[in-house]
Amino acid sequence: FTLSILFTPHFNLSILFTSHLNLSILFTSHFNLSIFFTSHLNLSILFTPHLNLFIFFTPHLNLSILFTPHLNLSILFTPHLNLFIFFTPHLNLSILFTPHLNLSI
Numbered sequence: 001f002t003l004s005i006l007f008t009p010h011f012n013l014s015i016l017f018t019s020h021l022n023l024s025i026l027f028t029s030h031f032n033l034s035i036f037f038t039s040h041l042n043l044s045i046l047f048t049p050h051l052n053l054f055i056f057f058t059p060h061l062n063l064s065i066l067f068t069p070h071l072n073l074s075i076l077f078t079p080h081l082n083l084f085i086f087f088t089p090h091l092n093l094s095i096l097f098t099p100h101l102n103l104s105i
Contacts, residue, residue, distance in 0.1 A: 002022040005011060014034045015021065021038050025031060025045045032052045035041060040060045045051060050070045055061065057077040065071060066086045074094045075081065082102045085091065095101065 001018050001020065004024045004026075005013075005028060006026045008028045008031075010030045011028050012032045014036075015023075015038060016036045018035075018038045018041075020040045021035075022042045023044070025033075025043075026047060028048045030050045031045075031048050034054045034056075035043075035058060036056045038058045041055070041058045042062045043064070045053075045065045045068060047067045048065075049068065051065070051068050052072045053074070055063075055075045055078065058075075059078065060080045061075070061078050062082045063075075064084045065073075065088065068085075068088050070090045071085070071088045072092045075083075075096070075098065076094075077097045078095075079098065080100045081095070081098045083095075084104045086104075088105070091105070
């Protein structure tokens with residue numbers, strides 16, 4: 001499953017039970033995203049001023065978030081996590097049960 005979302009002012013998205021997901025989000029002003037039970041997830045988010053992101057039980061997660069001034073991010077039960085966050089002045093970050101974590105902020 002590959003999904004790209006571009007130039008969308010307000011967007012709410014929930015994704016459940018997806019084995020392989022590549023998701024790109026660009027130029028979306030207000031975005032609420034919930035992802036549950038996705039085995040392999042590659043997620044890139046650019047130029048999203050307000051982002052609420054909740055990810056639950058995703059064994060392999062590669063996440064890049066760039067130029068997101070207001071970010072609420074919760075990640076639970078993700079054994080392998082690569083997380084890169086760039087230029088995020090207001091960040092609320094919760095990561096639970098992640099034994100292998102590569103984190104760059």
